[in-house]
Amino acid sequence: MYGRFLEQAADTALAPFAEGLAGRSLRVWNETPHGELPRWRRVIEGLPRLSQGSAVLDRDRVGVEGDVSTELEQAIRQGLMELHPWRKGPFQIHGVQVDAEWRSDLKWSRLAAHIAPLRDRLVLDVGCGNGYYAWRMRGAGARLVVGIDPTQLFIQQFEAIRHFLGNAHPVHLLPLGIEDLPGGMAVFDTVFSMGVFYHRRSPMDHLLELRGLLRSGGQLVLETLVIAGGEGEVLVPAGRYAKMRNVWFIPTPATLVAWLVREGFRAPRVVEVTPTTPQEQRATDWMRFESLADYLDPGDPGRTVEGHPAPARALILAEAP
Numbered sequence: 001m002y003g004r005f006l007e008q009a010a011d012t013a014l015a016p017f018a019e020g021l022a023g024r025s026l027r028v029w030n031e032t033p034h035g036e037l038p039r040w041r042r043v044i045e046g047l048p049r050l051s052q053g054s055a056v057l058d059r060d061r062v063g064v065e066g067d068v069s070t071e072l073e074q075a076i077r078q079g080l081m082e083l084h085p086w087r088k089g090p091f092q093i094h095g096v097q098v099d100a101e102w103r104s105d106l107k108w109s110r111l112a113a114h115i116a117p118l119r120d121r122l123v124l125d126v127g128c129g130n131g132y133y134a135w136r137m138r139g140a141g142a143r144l145v146v147g148i149d150p151t152q153l154f155i156q157q158f159e160a161i162r163h164f165l166g167n168a169h170p171v172h173l174l175p176l177g178i179e180d181l182p183g184g185m186a187v188f189d190t191v192f193s194m195g196v197f198y199h200r201r202s203p204m205d206h207l208l209e210l211r212g213l214l215r216s217g218g219q220l221v222l223e224t225l226v227i228a229g230g231e232g233e234v235l236v237p238a239g240r241y242a243k244m245r246n247v248w249f250i251p252t253p254a255t256l257v258a259w260l261v262r263e264g265f266r267a268p269r270v271v272e273v274t275p276t277t278p279q280e281q282r283a284t285d286w287m288r289f290e291s292l293a294d295y296l297d298p299g300d301p302g303r304t305v306e307g308h309p310a311p312a313r314a315l316i317l318a319e320a321p
Contacts, residue, residue, distance in 0.1 A: 001026060008170045012122050012144055013187035013215070020182055021146075021174060028175040033152070040156040043082040047163050048072050053094060055165050057139030060105035061092035062132060064164045068094045076164075083157050085287040088132040093164050101287035103280045104132045107194070107223070111315055114271040116219045118142040121189035124213055127196035130157035131173050137192075138171045147173040148181070178209050186212055186320075190219045197224035198241075203249045207263040214320035220265060225250045226273060226314040231258050235308065242295035242304045242311060253314045260318050268318035276311040 002022035009018035029037075053066025068076070077096045080086075089100025119141030125134050128147030131154075137145045149155065158173045178196075191213050193206070200206040210220055225247070227235050231254035241247035251259065253270040260268035281292040292311070297303040302310050 001029075002172075004167050005172045005174075008144055008172075009146075014122060014144065014146070014185075017182055017185050017187070021176070024176060024180055025174045028150075028152075037152060037156075040083060040153065043079055044156065044160050044163055047079045047160060048075050050094065050164065053164070055169070056092070057135050057165075057169075059139075060109075061090045061097070062135040062139075063092040063098075063161070064094055065092070066094050080160060081286070083153065083160055085289060086130065086157065087154075087287060088129045089286070091132070091161055093161070099284045099286050100132075101281060101284060101291055105136075106280050107313075108133060108136050110272055110274065111221065111223065112136075112140065114315065114317060115221050116190065118190060122187060124148070124188045124191045126178050126191065126193045126210070127199075128154075128173060128192075129195075130154040131161065131171065133192065133194065134158075134171050134173065135161070135165075135169075138169055142170075142190075144170045145172070147171075148176045148178065149173065150175055150177045150180075178206070178213075181209075181213065183212070186215055188213050188218055189215060190221060192221045192223075194221070194223040197222060198247050198250055201248050203251075204259065204263060207259060207265070211263060211265060211320055216320055218320045220260075220316075220318045220320065222256075222260075222316045222318070223313055224256070224316075225311055226253050226256065227309050227312070228252065229254075231255055237306070237308060240306055241308055242292075242306075243290070253316070256314065256316055260316065264321050265318035266321055268316055270314055270316050272315040274313055274315075276313060 006018050053064040073095050076093055086100040088102050088104045089098050091098035120143045123137050123142045123145045125147040128134050128149045131147050134145045134147040155173050155175050191210055227250050229252040233252045234255055235250040257268045278293050283291040
């Protein structure tokens with residue numbers, strides 16, 4: 001199952017850890033499989049097998065270009081829709097537009113202008129979801145991209161996209177959380193943590209975990225919810241935030257920079273703060289549940305339904321010592 005991962009990691013700094021990561025990933029599937037996993041696997045196995053088309057990894061829609069018959073296009077659409085809900089995208093597979101909840105291409109366009117070039121870099125994407133950004137990282141020239149996310153549906157969505165893109169690309173998603181990674185794995189040139197920080201009960205521990213995965217001089221790309229204010233200020237929601245139960249800490253940008261300094265990162269800097277809009281996060285046919293518009297106060301879109309400041313996200317860069 002992870003043979004290609006082991007092959008492609010063999011001549012990288014990840015090699016000493018690759019077998020252990022593959023073994024841990026296999027244990028997840030064998031010991032704690034999701035109840036829907038057999039159905040998801042049948043869906044992927046039933047997707048049309050097409051040899052024509054060209055992979056697209058460096059544009060807003062990740063996927064495969066190429067004309068197919070109306071019947072095949074319908075089969076692709078039906079199969080991919082069986083893996084609903086799609087949170088990150090968009091993807092385009094032979095004319096089928098997977099219009100996910102998040103226009104992840106907008107975030108990628110913002111951060112790509114600021115991060116260190118990814119060409120030939122060993123990259124880790126923590127909490128990678130279904131792998132949209134991992135494919136974009138490879139499209140930007142990364143040598144090997146490893147994504148980790150414990151949500152098994154997201155891994156199956158990734159496998160569905162890889163079904164069409166093929167197995168040759170050095171992009172892999174493992175069903176692991178950051179706490180499942182072995183100690184001493186300070187090998188990555190770039191580590192991304194996007195949309196993860198505010199879900200961690202201990203933000204300082206998360207920063208230490210991220211630092212421990214980077215080689216000396218490697219770059220951290222941290223993207224998270226923030227509030228307006230000065231250094232030392234942080235929102236700790238007493239209940240939910242934007243209807244989410246698992247939001248623990250939302251700092252100001254200045255507070256987050258101070259935390260990064262305290263945990264030993266070099267030159268942390270905020271390069272962007274962007275309010276989340278319904279153009280970037282919204283319900284679609286591919287994600288038919290509630291989305292951003294349902295999380296905001298209808299009388300004051302600058303507030304969540306709980307009265308907290310509406311979502312805004314900061315992009316912070318820093319280097320490992």
